[in-house]
Amino acid sequence: MNLLQLIIIPIILFLLLIYQRNLKNQILTRLIFTLIFLGGIVITLYPKLLDAISQFLGISRGIDLLLYFITILFYFSFIKIYSKLRSQEKTITKIIREVAINEAKKMD
């Protein structure tokens, strides 16, 4: 196992755990995405930086690091969006239920 895996994997697992309970945490999400956005800009301006970071972590190419990173990002985004959808589904159900009960008829 290289250094990258040793660091990244626990971080992922830890974040997934937080995400599970706190999927509505807007600030954390916004912070993360802002950092990613800024990071993207920096890497674009200084591509050699990406290579340097990946070397440090034990991966030969910067592009590989980027790939791993994007994969993780994808999983996060998916969980986040799915969770939001589930939450909305519950809200919609509540509303439809309330309307149904309020408009109940006795078929005499």
Add this chain to the structure above:
Amino acid sequence: MQNNDTYIIIPAYNETEKIKETIDPLLGKYNVVVVDDGSKTSVESFLEGTGVYYLKHLNNLGQGAALRTGMDFALRNGCKYIVHFDADGQHNYKEIPEFLNTLESGDFDIVLGSRFIERKNIEAIPKLRRYLLRIAKLVNNFITGVKLTDAHNGFRAMTSEAAEKIRIHQNRMSHATEIISEIKRNKLRYKEIPTYITYSDYSQAKGQSGLNSINIIFDLLIGRLM
């Protein structure tokens, strides 16, 4: 038997006039609540003059959601007992008193129907369905830890207290397993009693495909993670 405190919840989706056959023997004896789950063709016209309560979901949500809506309605009306009953004629209304008597004894909070207690009931189940149900039983035991002989039977009766405690967040068919989990979570006292399910061409055509079991398992696993 306080029958006017008993509410029979019947979820309905795209049912035909046949629903009249199902509700007819219940009229006058119990409070019948038909919850139309956003059917394309409303079942309302078939219910004229029957005296049943009619509720309608604006959009199709699923049988689990329809049951929960019916239960909430019954609870708001001060019910004592709630019965879950299918619209398609699969359930036998003559067995309802047995369910209610079991609750009336005060020893149980929820009574579940089972096709697998009496031989004649088991033999009535079409082979493929029987096979799938046996698998469902194993999946259910694994997921909920509650060992039942029939893990997917829509014929149930419960006290109002049980109805209040049971959460149904799974709108679609996985509600059946969710209810069982809820029995465990709330430490409800349950009992299975034999029920005879009639499989007619009509109900078979309306029923779930065997493949839906995969959807159910998926829903449950994701539900656990999220």
